[in-house]
Amino acid sequence: MNVVTIFILHGLVYAGLLFLVSSGLTLVFGMMNVLNFAHASFYMLAAYFSYSLLTWTGHFWLCLMVCPFLLFVIGAGIERLLLRRVHTLGHVHELLLTFGIAFIISEIVKWVWGTAPLPMEIKGFLDSNVNLLGFVYPTYRLFVLFCSVLIGLLMTFLLLKTRMGIVVRSAVDDSEMVNALGVNTPRVFMFVFALGAALSGFAGVISGPLLSTNTGMATSILVDAFVVIVIGGFGSLIGAVVASLMIGQLQSFGALLFPKFSLALIYLLMAIVLIVKPTGLFGEKK
Amino acid sequence: MQKNLLKPGWIFGLIAFLVLFWLPLVARPHQINLLTEIVIFSLYAVSYNLLLGFGGLLSFGHGMFLGLGAFTTGAMLQRIPGLPFFGAVFLGTLMATLIGLGVGCLLLRHKGSYYALLTLAFNALFYAIAIKWHTVTGGDDGLPIKRPGLHLGFVQLPMSDVTVFYYVTLIVIGCAVLFCWYFTKTAMGKTVLLLRENEERMQFIGYNPAVSRMILFTLTAFFAGLSGSFYALFFKFVGVDAIGIDMTTTALLMTFIGGTKNFFGPVLGAGFYITFQNFLSNITDRWPLFMGILFVLLVLFVPRGLSGLIQSLVDRIRRTKTE
Numbered sequence: 001m002n003v004v005t006i007f008i009l010h011g012l013v014y015a016g017l018l019f020l021v022s023s024g025l026t027l028v029f030g031m032m033n034v035l036n037f038a039h040a041s042f043y044m045l046a047a048y049f050s051y052s053l054l055t056w057t058g059h060f061w062l063c064l065m066v067c068p069f070l071l072f073v074i075g076a077g078i079e080r081l082l083l084r085r086v087h088t089l090g091h092v093h094e095l096l097l098t099f100g101i102a103f104i105i106s107e108i109v110k111w112v113w114g115t116a117p118l119p120m121e122i123k124g125f126l127d128s129n130v131n132l133l134g135f136v137y138p139t140y141r142l143f144v145l146f147c148s149v150l151i152g153l154l155m156t157f158l159l160l161k162t163r164m165g166i167v168v169r170s171a172v173d174d175s176e177m178v179n180a181l182g183v184n185t186p187r188v189f190m191f192v193f194a195l196g197a198a199l200s201g202f203a204g205v206i207s208g209p210l211l212s213t214n215t216g217m218a219t220s221i222l223v224d225a226f227v228v229i230v231i232g233g234f235g236s237l238i239g240a241v242v243a244s245l246m247i248g249q250l251q252s253f254g255a256l257l258f259p260k261f262s263l264a265l266i267y268l269l270m271a272i273v274l275i276v277k278p279t280g281l282f283g284e285k286k
Numbered sequence: 287m288q289k290n291l292l293k294p295g296w297i298f299g300l301i302a303f304l305v306l307f308w309l310p311l312v313a314r315p316h317q318i319n320l321l322t323e324i325v326i327f328s329l330y331a332v333s334y335n336l337l338l339g340f341g342g343l344l345s346f347g348h349g350m351f352l353g354l355g356a357f358t359t360g361a362m363l364q365r366i367p368g369l370p371f372f373g374a375v376f377l378g379t380l381m382a383t384l385i386g387l388g389v390g391c392l393l394l395r396h397k398g399s400y401y402a403l404l405t406l407a408f409n410a411l412f413y414a415i416a417i418k419w420h421t422v423t424g425g426d427d428g429l430p431i432k433r434p435g436l437h438l439g440f441v442q443l444p445m446s447d448v449t450v451f452y453y454v455t456l457i458v459i460g461c462a463v464l465f466c467w468y469f470t471k472t473a474m475g476k477t478v479l480l481l482r483e484n485e486e487r488m489q490f491i492g493y494n495p496a497v498s499r500m501i502l503f504t505l506t507a508f509f510a511g512l513s514g515s516f517y518a519l520f521f522k523f524v525g526v527d528a529i530g531i532d533m534t535t536t537a538l539l540m541t542f543i544g545g546t547k548n549f550f551g552p553v554l555g556a557g558f559y560i561t562f563q564n565f566l567s568n569i570t571d572r573w574p575l576f577m578g579i580l581f582v583l584l585v586l587f588v589p590r591g592l593s594g595l596i597q598s599l600v601d602r603i604r605r606t607k608t609e
Binding site for chain 1 (some may be wrong): 344392395396398399400402403404406407408410411414415531535538542572574575577578579581582585586589
């Protein structure tokens with residue numbers, strides 16, 4: 001019983017991280033039709049930034065606030081200076097551009113920080129265990145879960161209750177019409193792209209102490225996040241939530257029950273969903 | 287008019303072929319090796335361009351077919367003693383083709399971003415298998431290979447010789463590239479091209495886009511597998527790099543550098559990529575970074591690639607001549 005609960009919690013924690021990464025990805029795709037290959041690179045970049053900042057200052061809370069902001073600026077810059085230029089050339093070019101950016105970011109990371117995995121140690125309150133209903137669980141994992149739920153709720157609130165959220169949601173549906181109604185959609189795109197980068201960056205910062213900070217972290221979460229948005233349906237936030245939860249549990253229990261085939265299970269799930277419903281669980285046919 | 291357009295192309299092709307045959311006579315061994323690598327990757331890039339340029343399908347899983355060809359060739363050579371040269375090539379290619387057929391069947395309803403993602407997922411799956419299945423693939427350690435000799439009935443060719451291997455590669459891969467070119471001229475090739483342009487209309491006329499896409503996918507898997515077999519025999523070693531996402535990236539970079547609109551663009555791209563990589567890696571260890579920057583600059587400023595650049599130069603010269 002205890003083992004099962006622990007693995008459910010592990011799965012939830014990973015689902016939280018995955019949701020933070022894939023929610024930005026799916027929103028950007030829904031709005032701009034751009035499959036952003038650089039999205040997970042933002043995640044990796046933030047993890048490395050926070051490593052450096054942590055070894056320099058020693059304050060993890062500072063990393064949590066500064067790194068997402070840095071990524072927000074970088075994301076906005078990439079959208080404004082690079083992505084917008086190739087917008088007229090079509091989706092394939094946009095995709096290739098983000099692909100090239102991902103390539104460059106990963107090479108820069110290897111250059112600056114080296115290829116060896118970097119351990120990130122946090123001190124104080126987060127580096128302890130809590131007694132949770134009779135068993136001991138690391139506080140940090142619960143903290144990760146708490147953060148992702150908080151951000152998820154915040155995003156839902158922003159999307160559903162604010163004017164900005166209404167604009168974003170309608171731009172996901174029909175960006176041309178929104179533009180015609182007098183909204184500066186390019187600026188909304190830039191904002192959403194940057195916000196996605198910041199969210200991904202936030203996930204990167206909190207994943208640092210949990211998983212190891214290494215040069216392969218972008219690829220591994222990118223593939224998982226892609227699977228999430230395929231299963232959930234492109235552009236659907238609810239889909240991202242549900243699919244993240246599914247993948248999280250599958251990862252966790254796959255590692256427990258069939259350690260050799262845990263990866264294959266995820267693709268199997270994706271294949272089944274695509275055969276039953278090719279647009280994903282919550283995707284709409286465009 | 288048609289003849290005039292064709293003639294320079296044929297002459298150019300003939301010259302290129304003669305140059306490729308003549309080069310080993312004057313080049314040094316390491317240059318011949320470089321040339322062999324270019325020839326092998328030319329087929330890989332050309333087969334990728336059949337998907338991207340002709341089919342309009344962005345695949346992120348092409349590396350798995352090269353890897354499958356390479357790993358099967360390697361594993362079979364290790365397991366079956368006395369397996370002849372072309373037996374190993376045949377088995378590697380067959381494996382890639384069969385898997386291509388299977389994956390193609392699963393993919394046939396999809397295109398666009400879903401296609402890109404699904405192929406990426408399949409590539410990741412095969413990469414994971416290659417790492418985990420230690421007994422066959424050697425896992426992270428890779429698979430060392432002994433290159434078998436080639437018996438042609440009355441004569442035995444020493445394949446360890448750099449020049450001999452180059453010529454064999456040139457003939458086999460060259461024929462495959464020519465076949466790819468021929469494929470684009472066949473009815474099937476035209477169907478694929480037209481599907482890219484207007485799928486609805488093709489469906490209306492009575493073509494089945496799903497089946498055509500599947501055939502195209504299997505065909506490109508076949509050619510990638512063939513180049514993978516030669517890749518394994520050339521390096522005498524197969525590592526997990528051969529099947530990784532980076533291998534797909536290589537195809538994408540080569541094809542895009544060369545230009546997707548021209549059939550022989552990817553050949554140009556492969557040549558440029560490998561030469562440039564060789565040149566850069568002599569200067570700096572950070573060559574992938576410069577490759578990435580070059581790629582982004584190309585996407586931004588030369589979206590039609592090198593062949594597009596040459597084409598527009600030729601057009602400009604022609605225009606000034608007529609004026």
